[in-house]
Amino acid sequence: MLILGIETAVEHVSVALADHRGTLATSLLASDRRHAESLVPMIQFVCAQAGINTKELDAIAVDTGPGLFTGMRVGIATAKSMAWALDIPVIPVCSLDILAQRVTRCDDIIAAALDARRGEVYWALYRPASDASPIVQRLTEPVVTVPDDLAALLNERAQMVVCVGSGIERYKDTIDFVSTAQCAGPAYAQPHAQELLIIAAQRAIREEWVSASDIEAMYLRAPDAEINWATRLTARDH
């Protein structure tokens, strides 16, 4: 099972290739805002490094958000188009799952949070990966809230928690108020295609995949125009 992993939902763009033996090649670009320009050349690079033709791919895994709207659309449009042309399935993976998967050798729960800008974070809680279950288990549905809401929930649970992601790094002061929390550090602030493929490989075994036209982006936020429209309608109703 040869899988290509595409990560463009955050500032860092990464691409990886893996089969049953594990990772074959990866490529990372840490400069912001070059997603559309860099992605296809990076796919060409990892395929060349691994000596693989794209026609040999069995599935494509892609981060479907939450994250940067334009960035994730670049990855999803690319994954959809490749999968359609190759007639292979797509494995959509949530950005927060990938982020949580970066935390290894952990006995506590994990809080994965990405910076959502506008003073908010995308976040979810996870049970860590273990020998018995090689991928993280989501405990709460992904949401977008102010970081105080995440801190309040963690305080309420009063359980040791490892906090990971750009949302934690950005609002460290808020998280520091949670006595049970420890931070994974800036090295793990962004999801990476390598962990995306660890999750995708497990899902592929169970054939948990979708066809190219069925992938949906997880935005968590409505477009501003729709929010304003809804506010207007509510105002008119009252």
Added chain:
Amino acid sequence: MTTLATPNTVILGIETSCDETAASVVLGGNDVLSSVVSSQIDIHARFGGVVPEVASRAHLESIIPVVQEAVRLADIDPARIDAVAATVGPGLIGALLVGVSAAKALALVWDKPFIGVNHMEAHLYAGLLDDPTLQFPLVVLLVSGGHTMLVEMIDHGMYRLLGRTIDDAAGEAYDKVARYLDLGYPGGPAIDAAAEQGNPEAINFPRAMMHDGLNFSFSGLKTSVINYVRKNPNVSNIDVAASFQAAVVDVLVAKTIMAAQQVGATGVVLGGGVAANSRLRAQLQSQGQLNGLRVAVPSRAMCTDNAAMIAAAGWHRLGTNGPTAMSAGANPNLALPVVA
């Protein structure tokens, strides 16, 4: 022409620059095998204009079904496709990137060239696609929600900008006036329909810069309409719409004819979303003929955003410039490449 673009070359074109998701398969640069357009007009109507984030989300959902339908209708094996072209600008950045990403991904998997196409240049080719017997030099009047310009097509890939709007685009004026008169969205078809029942000579709105070079100005006209309606609250909407439309069309047609005479063009071509306007089509045809000019008024489907024109322009680009690098992105402000 290199051997990359031949009469047998099949190009898949993709267009996502604004509010239409479109794909088309074109053979040899002018034989349209299929052209599919999925319009988002309905989802933007309540906002009274195109919302970039809403448009980008809709493109992502439609892109595969639209491409799939274009290939199916063309009745060809995807292996027969020789290159994939997509609009790289101008347009909405988030919207453009969906089409560019899809086109590059298909080119990668099929191991075929990718061609980045300028949306404005593609509009110039729409007329030729409709009537391949047209001879250069041609004058093209390009009118849409975002642009109003007169371009001389000297040859393939050789364009000269003769005139442009100094403020609002003609389509923008339509949208604003339609919104003011509460006629609906999009403004073009709404005013066109209302105007059909009104009297175009009811109100004498100003024809700005009518005899002053080849540039246009529409923002004053929009203001005159609003002022007139304020002063005459009982005026009939259909007469205002008809008189406004007459003023816009008079200027567009007069300047197009003037431009054609100045450069010695063999004919004039109409393009862009506003080219679907019935009065503009009729007036340009009659005035052109009166002045001994050949007038090409492409079908409404070819005037508005479509991917057949992207594939056709892509065919010419491939022949003259070769493939576009896979490291290309999109440019929301891409200008039409013009000669001095």
